[in-house]
Amino acid sequence: MGHNQVGFMTVISIMITVSCVTKVLPIQGQGLVPPVSGLKYGFYNSSCPSAESTVKTSIQSFLSSNVSQAAGVIRLLFHDCFVQGCDGSLLVNDTNGEQTSIPNRTLRRSAFAIIDLIKSQLESNCPGVVSCADILALAARECVNQSGGPFFQIPTGRRDSLNFSSNATVLTNLPAPTSNISRLISSFSSKGLNQTDLAALSGAHTVGLSHCNSFSNRLRPTVDPTLNSTLATKLQQLCPNSSINAITNLDIVTPNTFDNQYFTNNLEGNVLFTSDAALLNDTQTKSTVQSLSSSSTQFSKQFSISMIKMSMISVLTGSAGNIRRVCSVLNATGSNVATTTLAEIIIDEFMEIPTL
Numbered sequence: 001m002g003h004n005q006v007g008f009m010t011v012i013s014i015m016i017t018v019s020c021v022t023k024v025l026p027i028q029g030q031g032l033v034p035p036v037s038g039l040k041y042g043f044y045n046s047s048c049p050s051a052e053s054t055v056k057t058s059i060q061s062f063l064s065s066n067v068s069q070a071a072g073v074i075r076l077l078f079h080d081c082f083v084q085g086c087d088g089s090l091l092v093n094d095t096n097g098e099q100t101s102i103p104n105r106t107l108r109r110s111a112f113a114i115i116d117l118i119k120s121q122l123e124s125n126c127p128g129v130v131s132c133a134d135i136l137a138l139a140a141r142e143c144v145n146q147s148g149g150p151f152f153q154i155p156t157g158r159r160d161s162l163n164f165s166s167n168a169t170v171l172t173n174l175p176a177p178t179s180n181i182s183r184l185i186s187s188f189s190s191k192g193l194n195q196t197d198l199a200a201l202s203g204a205h206t207v208g209l210s211h212c213n214s215f216s217n218r219l220r221p222t223v224d225p226t227l228n229s230t231l232a233t234k235l236q237q238l239c240p241n242s243s244i245n246a247i248t249n250l251d252i253v254t255p256n257t258f259d260n261q262y263f264t265n266n267l268e269g270n271v272l273f274t275s276d277a278a279l280l281n282d283t284q285t286k287s288t289v290q291s292l293s294s295s296s297t298q299f300s301k302q303f304s305i306s307m308i309k310m311s312m313i314s315v316l317t318g319s320a321g322n323i324r325r326v327c328s329v330l331n332a333t334g335s336n337v338a339t340t341t342l343a344e345i346i347i348d349e350f351m352e353i354p355t356l
């Protein structure tokens with residue numbers, strides 16, 4: 001073997017080594033937030049080494065047809081975690097469950113379908129190993145990064161709920177878009193999230209859509225004076241009365257990019273909900289809005305920290321709960337059939353049904 005060939009073999013073997021090493025992704029930001037008891041960074045390293053990369057590549061393919069899908073998945077994590085913890089209970093499709101409550105009526109069916117399909121892929125790679133609650137947390141993490149936001153590690157090891165909450169429980173746990181600042185602070189604080197987390201996480205409204213219903217309280221009977229008057233005029237044209245429930249972008253400047261634009265919009269009165277504008281009514285949340293508006297680096301870091309914290313609310317770990325076979329169906333029901341289909345991702349209801 002000549003010298004060159006040895007060199008060549010060495011390069012090949014380095015490449016092989018490097019590609020083996022990079023299979024388990026370097027843990028970025030692992031130290032940002034210590035995991036709660038029972039969760040670990042890289043929980044599936046040995047039981048299902050492809051878990052995180054499968055979620056990543058699946059989300060890549062779903063977003064390649066329309067990046068707007070990212071917002072639907074990110075919102076699911078918020079709704080799952082705030083109601084009975086990040087336990088996949090929201091994902092269960094039942095006519096009496098969490099999905100039927102008022103705040104859930106604007107969750108995207110396509111987002112539920114995305115989670116069901118990722119689960120079915122993981123069930124063929126690693127049967128019975130990866131929970132729906134973890135898939136949702138990892139999928140939301142990917143959606144943030146793949147729509148332009150930061151990448152951060154999420155501790156895993158969540159288990160799935162054996163039940164789901166009543167629609168009345170959902171209403172008491174999720175703050176309404178008409179909430180004032182004291183209601184928002186107490187809601188987040190009851191989940192272990194402080195004012196910095198509240199302001200940073202509200203920055204998720206840098207992507208996605210809203211129906212007129214959700215902000216019509218700021219247009220009628222009188223226009224909220226804290227709403228930017230140029231935006232108020234546009235929204236009145238879009239939503240002239242309560243029978244029109246059109247949709248519009250949450251971020252009026254960079255609607256599909258996960259950036260810190262939401263905070264600048266907020267300071268200019270250009271956010272849709274009372275709950276967004278209310279962040280300026282508390283000195284602590286206001287100062288977070290100001291500093292995240294002026295630094296995208298600080299936004300990336302604080303949003304990552306707060307998302308990790310949110311993703312650990314009241315998790316089931318160890319031998320609690322179970323690992324559901326199909327995310328939209330409780331194990332006990334026995335059925336193995338997902339209630340969602342690929343067609344629901346391709347035909348996003350936000351595209352085909354402009355009104356509720």
Ligand code: HEM
Nearest residue numbers: 071072075078106175176177201204208209210211214275
């Ligand atoms: C602070 C309390 C919050 C309130 C009151 C709130 C309320 C809402 C409302 C009313 C909508 C629009 C629904 C519609 O009319 O279609 C919405 C959309 C959205 N929310 Fe929030 N939200 C809050 C916090 C969060 C958090 C913490 C996250 C995630 C970290 C989040 C992520 C989203 C996303 C991504 C959308 C767009 C969904 C889509 O396009 O499908 N929100 N939110």
Ligand SMILES: *[C@@H]1O[C@H](CO)[C@@H](O)[C@H](O)[C@H]1NC(C)=O
Nearest residue numbers: 024025027040041042043045
């Ligand atoms: C999984 O692997 C990563 C990267 O080597 C490591 O940082 C992490 O601690 C591991 N986690 C577990 C639970 O083995």
Ligand SMILES: *[C@@H]1O[C@H](CO)[C@@H](O)[C@H](O)[C@H]1NC(C)=O
Nearest residue numbers: 095096100101102167168171
């Ligand atoms: C809860 O669900 C029931 C039946 O599924 C429905 O009749 C009721 O209106 C819902 N309540 C709320 C608050 O969404």
Ligand SMILES: *[C@@H]1O[C@H](CO)[C@@H](O)[C@H](O)[C@H]1NC(C)=O
Nearest residue numbers: 093099109112113328339340
């Ligand atoms: C729940 O199941 C019903 C059919 O039983 C279906 O029409 C609906 O789209 C499903 N919802 C979700 C979120 O998958």
Ligand SMILES: *[C@@H]1O[C@H](CO)[C@@H](O)[C@H](O)[C@H]1NC(C)=O
Nearest residue numbers: 145146147148149150151152
């Ligand atoms: C998305 O994550 C990758 C690491 O996986 C990182 O290099 C990239 O900068 C992230 N995107 C943004 C916009 O931060």
Ligand SMILES: *[C@@H]1O[C@H](CO)[C@@H](O)[C@H](O)[C@H]1NC(C)=O
Nearest residue numbers: 084161162163164165166321
């Ligand atoms: C669901 O189960 C959990 C324990 O895993 C329990 O704390 C919760 O109260 C139950 N919720 C309902 C609606 O039964």
Ligand SMILES: *[C@@H]1O[C@H](CO)[C@@H](O)[C@H](O)[C@H]1NC(C)=O
Nearest residue numbers: 176178179180181182183184
């Ligand atoms: C905030 O809203 C709650 C109801 O959600 C109400 O009880 C409270 O009086 C309001 N606070 C202020 C300062 O308006």
Ligand SMILES: *[C@@H]1O[C@H](CO)[C@@H](O)[C@H](O)[C@H]1NC(C)=O
Nearest residue numbers: 193194195196197284305309
């Ligand atoms: C919120 O909690 C974080 C730690 O998670 C801490 O760094 C921050 O100072 C707290 N903010 C407030 C306003 O208490």
Ligand SMILES: *[C@@H]1O[C@H](CO)[C@@H](O)[C@H](O)[C@H]1NC(C)=O
Nearest residue numbers: 228229230231267268269270
């Ligand atoms: C209203 O929004 C525009 C940008 O759309 C901004 O230039 C203007 O300063 C805002 N007005 C106020 C009072 O903040």
Ligand SMILES: *[C@@H]1O[C@H](CO)[C@@H](O)[C@H](O)[C@H]1NC(C)=O
Nearest residue numbers: 180181226274275277278281
């Ligand atoms: C903020 O407080 C002011 C005065 O205290 C009030 O007029 C305004 O409605 C509040 N805004 C929000 C969004 O709660």
Ligand SMILES: *[C@@H]1O[C@H](CO)[C@@H](O)[C@H](O)[C@H]1NC(C)=O
Nearest residue numbers: 128321322323324325331332
């Ligand atoms: C869920 O149901 C399947 C099929 O009955 C079973 O094999 C599996 O062990 C169950 N998972 C858990 C953790 O209960």
Ligand SMILES: *[C@@H]1O[C@H](CO)[C@@H](O)[C@H](O)[C@H]1NC(C)=O
Nearest residue numbers: 065066067068069348350351
């Ligand atoms: C992407 O989806 C959104 C909402 O679902 C829709 O408004 C938009 O037109 C779609 N974009 C493309 C390029 O299909």
Ligand SMILES: CC(=O)N[C@H]1CO[C@H](CO)[C@@H](O)[C@@H]1O
Nearest residue numbers: 099100101104105107108109
């Ligand atoms: C996405 C989702 O589950 N939406 C449900 C919300 O509640 C309505 C009314 O109960 C259901 O019809 C939707 O399927």
